[in-house]
Amino acid sequence: MENLYLPQLSIIDKIVDETSDTKTFTIHFADREYNKKFRFKSGQFVEASVFGVGEAPFGFASNPNRHGSFDITVRAVGAVTRAMHDMKKGDVLGIRAPLGNSFPLKEVKGLDILIVAGGIGLPPLKSLIDPILDARKDFGRFIILYGARTPADRVYKPILEQWSKRKDITLLQTVDNPDDGWSEHVGVVTTLFEKIKLDVKRTVAYTCGPPIMIRFVIQDLLGMGFPEDRIISTLERYMKCGVGKCGHCAIGHKYICVDGPVFSYQQIKRLPER
Amino acid sequence: MPTGAKFVVEKQAFLKSLESIGKKNTVIGPVLMDDGEVTFEPLKSFKKLTFDYVNDFDPLKRFLTPAKENLFTFNLEGRKPRLKAADDVKPFILFGVRSCDVQGFAHMDGFFSGAYSDDYYWRRRNNMTIISMACNKPLPTCFCICCNGGPWLESGFDLQLTDFGDRFLIDVGSNKGKKLLDSLKLKLVKAKPEDEENRKKLMQACDEQMQPTAYLAKACIMITNNRVREELWQEMGDECFSCGGCTHVCPCCTCFDVQDCMIDDKNGVRFRCWDSCQYAGFTHEASGHNPRVKAKERVKRRFYHKLSYAYIKQDGHPGCVGCGRCITVCQAFNLLDISAVVKRLRRDGAIEVETVEQREAAK
Numbered sequence: 001m002e003n004l005y006l007p008q009l010s011i012i013d014k015i016v017d018e019t020s021d022t023k024t025f026t027i028h029f030a031d032r033e034y035n036k037k038f039r040f041k042s043g044q045f046v047e048a049s050v051f052g053v054g055e056a057p058f059g060f061a062s063n064p065n066r067h068g069s070f071d072i073t074v075r076a077v078g079a080v081t082r083a084m085h086d087m088k089k090g091d092v093l094g095i096r097a098p099l100g101n102s103f104p105l106k107e108v109k110g111l112d113i114l115i116v117a118g119g120i121g122l123p124p125l126k127s128l129i130d131p132i133l134d135a136r137k138d139f140g141r142f143i144i145l146y147g148a149r150t151p152a153d154r155v156y157k158p159i160l161e162q163w164s165k166r167k168d169i170t171l172l173q174t175v176d177n178p179d180d181g182w183s184e185h186v187g188v189v190t191t192l193f194e195k196i197k198l199d200v201k202r203t204v205a206y207t208c209g210p211p212i213m214i215r216f217v218i219q220d221l222l223g224m225g226f227p228e229d230r231i232i233s234t235l236e237r238y239m240k241c242g243v244g245k246c247g248h249c250a251i252g253h254k255y256i257c258v259d260g261p262v263f264s265y266q267q268i269k270r271l272p273e274r
Numbered sequence: 275m276p277t278g279a280k281f282v283v284e285k286q287a288f289l290k291s292l293e294s295i296g297k298k299n300t301v302i303g304p305v306l307m308d309d310g311e312v313t314f315e316p317l318k319s320f321k322k323l324t325f326d327y328v329n330d331f332d333p334l335k336r337f338l339t340p341a342k343e344n345l346f347t348f349n350l351e352g353r354k355p356r357l358k359a360a361d362d363v364k365p366f367i368l369f370g371v372r373s374c375d376v377q378g379f380a381h382m383d384g385f386f387s388g389a390y391s392d393d394y395y396w397r398r399r400n401n402m403t404i405i406s407m408a409c410n411k412p413l414p415t416c417f418c419i420c421c422n423g424g425p426w427l428e429s430g431f432d433l434q435l436t437d438f439g440d441r442f443l444i445d446v447g448s449n450k451g452k453k454l455l456d457s458l459k460l461k462l463v464k465a466k467p468e469d470e471e472n473r474k475k476l477m478q479a480c481d482e483q484m485q486p487t488a489y490l491a492k493a494c495i496m497i498t499n500n501r502v503r504e505e506l507w508q509e510m511g512d513e514c515f516s517c518g519g520c521t522h523v524c525p526c527c528t529c530f531d532v533q534d535c536m537i538d539d540k541n542g543v544r545f546r547c548w549d550s551c552q553y554a555g556f557t558h559e560a561s562g563h564n565p566r567v568k569a570k571e572r573v574k575r576r577f578y579h580k581l582s583y584a585y586i587k588q589d590g591h592p593g594c595v596g597c598g599r600c601i602t603v604c605q606a607f608n609l610l611d612i613s614a615v616v617k618r619l620r621r622d623g624a625i626e627v628e629t630v631e632q633r634e635a636a637k
């Protein structure tokens with residue numbers, strides 16, 4: 001990267017409504033050469049700009065094996081995210097990417113995979129789920145636990161539907177507040193642990209979601225006897241630069257934007273503030 | 275003339291020659307303002323140049339990372355925005371910098387390099403030539419001798435001057451300094467052993483006048499190992515006004531915010547500006563979660579960054595150069611500047627805490 005702060009102009013190809021406040025954007029870089037060469041890894045993120053409003057970080061939500069375009073899933077919570085929600089197909093964003101480290105994947109071949117996602121935490125994990133499905137036979141059992149506030153608050157409903165039909169995925173979903181049509185589990189995501197049998201010795205767990213959920217998930221996984229280096233989580237902090245310079249995302253002497261956002265619990269527990 | 279060479283030169287001749295160079299190049303130096311304050315400014319003539327100063331209250335890091343700096347401008351006419359990166363920077367000479375600020379630059383050099391080397395910093399840094407000035411007399415707030423920040427330096431400058439009254443002792447610190455000195459076309463006399471002796475005496479006299487102390491070692495250990503009483507952090511948090519003054523004047527503080535601003539309907543600018551870890555909003559996430567919502571956590575953060583072994587190991591030095599500006603600026607009745615805090619920590623003493631492993635086991 002030459003100029004750390006200058007974004008690449010990028011075109012919105014497609015916008016899909018996921019929930020009442022969340023949309024998925026499919027994006028490609030305007031510069032054709034740049035777009036052709038661009039690659040990212042599971043767990044990395046982008047800084048997306050709406051010029052005149054600002055910039056905000058979002059995890060890649062698509063398969064890194066898919067080239068030519070990528071997805072981000074965005075919940076409208078503030079200035080930049082609302083401005084993005086007001087955009088249409090063909091509109092131009094600024095993108096700086098790829099930023100941050102990535103989920104360990106090659107290292108866990110042969111193991112069972114447990115994914116625990118909460119709400120808007122599923123999109124960054126999708127960039128991991130997709131390549132695992134591409135190489136499904138390289139891994140053992142594949143269990144996905146997903147929790148949301150209500151059935152309507154779940155992102156990727158059609159994809160969840162597909163996953164639930166696959167024999168090689170165990171997908172369990174739960175909501176805090178069910179509606180009339182809801183036939184699956186009710187309760188926080190950690191209550192799903194009772195419903196699955198894990199071979200703790202040969203499983204690696206990945207989790208992403210609100211900080212409070214992550215805390216309880218890690219606690220339960222430790223209780224089940226998961227080794228600390230097999231619990232992989234993302235940490236979220238307020239970010240500005242994404243390149244380790246502005247200081248906003250620092251925890252101890254680590255910068256979540258360059259040393260993270262992916263950490264094992266072994267690393268997390270050594271951070272002075274968490 | 276190799277780097278490390280030492281010369282003695284007539285002071286007036288040096289200044290005259292620098293002034294004539296200043297007609298074509300920007301020379302920034304200490305200027306006496308109408309209100310009696312001394313501040314560093316581009317020198318149009320050397321008339322207002324003063325030597326009756328110790329330091330500028332406004333940290334000289336502003337010449338490398340200005341309080342507000344444009345990253346790029348954008349024009350939103352048409353389908354595709356047009357971005358234009360900030361303009362190039364012209365070469366400039368920073369004259370009369372004190373040693374503590376030179377050490378501050380060295381800290382920033384380290385911070386802004388590495389895997390994500392910061393273009394905007396380096397385009398200024400590479401165009402800056404440092405003529406530093408060893409200190410004969412400290413301010414009542416100076417404590418550079420506790421932080422390897424002065425009163426004179428072995429390296430980090432391009433040229434270093436020591437004021438002998440009618441003459442300067444010049445240390446050549448880099449090729450850039452060598453080139454500049456060549457271009458001044460001065461009658462240089464190689465420094466003799468008695469000149470260096472003379473400097474030693476001057477510097478020793480300066481040493482002896484330092485008033486504040488900053489015995490960092492114990493504070494470093496206590497902070498690194500989380501052995502400061504939580505109640506003491508709470509006390510300091512209660513005293514802190516969260517004004518951010520200490521971080522703004524610190525030569526080692528680099529944090530910034532990034533903002534967009536529209537100039538008119540179609541044109542706007544993205545800029546960065548100094549920010550402070552002492553502001554509550556610094557870590558406020560869009561979700562509402564804020565890991566450092568309490569002032570005590572922010573004070574703790576500041577000193578963790580300045581004094582923890584984790585950072586010292588990474589940077590090669592503590593995050594303080596002993597310039598004493600935080601002593602001058604602190605609104606909290608001088609309770610929270612770095613010299614005061616290390617004293618409070620030392621006197622309070624380290625508490626026993628369990629190890630991470632013990633804490634985990636207890637859960």
Ligand SMILES: Cc1cc2nc3c(=O)[nH]c(=O)nc-3n(C[C@H](O)[C@H](O)[C@H](O)COP(=O)(O)OP(=O)(O)OC[C@H]3O[C@@H](n4cnc5c(N)ncnc54)[C@H](O)[C@@H]3O)c2cc1C
Pocket residue numbers: 045054055056057058059060072073074075076077078079080081082120123124235236237238239261554555556557558559560561562
């Ligand atoms: C690594 C990473 C990955 C992420 N991935 C995703 C993702 O995939 N999808 C997704 O939807 N989100 C993701 N997020 C979160 C996302 O970045 C934020 O939702 C986004 O930055 C919000 O920006 P905004 O401009 O819309 O909100 P803002 O307008 O910045 O803020 C929204 C709210 O926060 C408050 N606030 C913000 N800054 C301050 C401040 N300095 N002081 C006081 N209050 C403040 C505002 O008042 C407002 O209430 C991710 C975050 C990180 C760090």
Ligand code: FES
Pocket residue numbers: 238239240241242243244245246247248249250255256257258
């Ligand atoms: S976001 Fe700026 S340092 Fe991490």
